[in-house]
């Protein structure tokens with residue numbers, strides 16, 4: 481018979497049992513929250529596996545996979561792809577739109593443009609000639625594909641390597657030859673680049689980032705929407721394979737209840753100062769602007785951005801967005817004139833420079849983005 485059975489538990493035994501139980505519960509809680517057995521980095525790499533001859537049995541699938549590696553707002557992946565014979569159509573996924581930060585779907589269409597650019601580069605690498613119909617009343621982007629000759633260049637190779645690197649940069653300037661490549665980037669009709677490489681322009685941009693971030697972080701609705709797309713642990717990130725995972729922004733993994741408190745309780749000045757400092761610690765920044773504010777112009781803007789980001793990646797240069805002065809509607813016009821853009825409408829503010837890479841973001845599998 482078990483000696484413990486039948487014996488009355490004294491106070492000391494009870495405390496010991498409680499400690500053991502709470503230790504187990506805490507361990508269980510930590511394991512359940514952090515799920516250390518899940519290999520996040522492996523999943524992120526897998527999402528970016530490169531084109532292989534064998535995978536070309538299903539070329540359309542591979543082209544879509546390459547398209548989904550693109551930059552996109554909040555990593556919401558608000559896109560869908562419809563496949564027909566010799567044709568892929570990109571459509572917005574309205575269920576993933578961000579009504580607060582992007583009420584006109586401007587950034588959503590820019591994100592579709594980023595995906596389109598990857599798709600076109602990958603199609604060319606796989607041996608297709610592509611023709612694009614830009615969105616009109618159809619509200620979609622159609623890509624017709626015909627057999628052509630394969631052409632793989634540095635931008636194609638950069639697709640799985642590109643990332644939005646939110647770390648601080650070291651301030652080293654980009655060498656003349658590399659800068660010439662960025663400055664000479666081929667542009668789409670109606671889209672322009674405006675470089676802020678002087679100290680004065682960077683200070684103007686940093687001030688605009690400061691005041692717009694203050695406004696965003698004082699807005700409860702903005703914070704709620706942001707928190708909905710934040711993934712505080714690898715378990716959360718891997719469950720949805722979307723959103724903004726803490727480690728991709730250089731933050732530690734924490735349980736959701738704590739992460740929510742930290743973000744919601746953050747002083748707007750604190751976040752504004754951190755982002756303005758990032759703007760000051762870099763080689764340069766560039767505003768991407770367009771003549772029009774409508775879906776076709778936004779798609780073309782996204783294409784130019786993705787091309788720029790891939791070019792920077794191919795040169796070993798990091799980049800990231802600080803779009804707040806454009807996202808806050810009341811400050812966009814002020815930013816436009818402060819940056820000397822004339823009548824060109826600012827769409828994206830991109831900082832670039834040299835700094836440490838961060839963990840990569842995840843993507844949903846192709847099956848989940850088919851229309």
Ligand SMILES: Cc1cc2nc3c(=O)[nH]c(=O)nc-3n(C[C@H](O)[C@H](O)[C@H](O)COP(=O)(O)O)c2cc1C
Nearest residue numbers: 551552553554555587590591643644801802803841
């Ligand atoms: C239109 C658009 C707007 C974005 N705005 C911001 C931003 O203001 N701040 C930021 O840190 N990242 C921004 N991003 C970057 C996305 O969060 C990033 O692309 C996404 O999380 C996927 O990560 P990856 O680019 O490293 O693959 C934006 C991306 C796009 C396409």
